[in-house]
Amino acid sequence: MPVRLSARRLVCTRRANVLSSPNDKNRAEVLRAEGLGEGHGCPEKLDVWKRACRLSADIYKLIGGCANFGFRDQLGRSALSIASNIAEGYGRESVKERIHFLRIAKASSYEAWTQILIGIESGLIDRKIGLEKSEEVIQISKMIYGLIAHIERSAGGKGQGRNPRP
Structure with a gap:
């Protein structure tokens, strides 16, 4: 068959x-x-998407036992949003739309990074593990920034000089 x-x-x-x-x-x-186009419709070929998916799964495991539902829900959503928006951008037809969703993914990385740091300070997340995850978020954010810049250059646009790090 x-x-x-x-x-x-x-x-x-x-x-x-x-x-x-x-x-x-x-x-x-x-x-x-x-x-x-390069990468069109195939986010699973992107290292940044793979790392964002892995981060999201790690975050869900990390906060699964957290008693604070609001914190657990918000951090889970922001981490999930990073990979989801990368994928959604790669499902779009235009370069402008793709970049728009990559910028949303980057903004979600800032949100997740902030929430991880708050979780560490409030004792909801183990300091060592939290710092490892916050560093991973920073690396993913830099990769998204680089991907945006690459797409803009390839499309004939200019990089916007935005901050690559949360």
């Missing part, structure tokens, strides 16, 4: 095959012909 791929998985698979082509000119032509 043949393996069935979803339309999204098929696009990602075709893109991966095209990108492995030794001829850069052919690769660029095929991508343009298929309407695929």
Whole structure:
């Protein structure tokens, strides 16, 4: 029985095959012909998305036993929002929309970073683990900033000189 791929998985698979082509000119032509930009529709190929997903899962494990529901809910949502907005941006058609959602993801990283620090200070999060997670949020934020700058340069725009660190 043949393996069935979803339309999204098929696009990602075709893109991966095209990108492995030794001829850069052919690769660029095929991508343009298929309407695929770099990374279009395939956030799972982005290291920043993978790290944001891992961070979100780690945060949920970290705060799972926290008695303060409001804190637990808010930190869980902000951490989840980072990866979710990266993915949503890569599901959008235009560069402008993609950058918009990446900026939302970056703002969510500031929110998660702040909440982790508050959790440490209030004793809701272990200091050592909290500092490790806050450093991971900082690294993810820098990666998002770099991705935004890369997309803007590739699209012919200028980087906005925004702060890469929460």
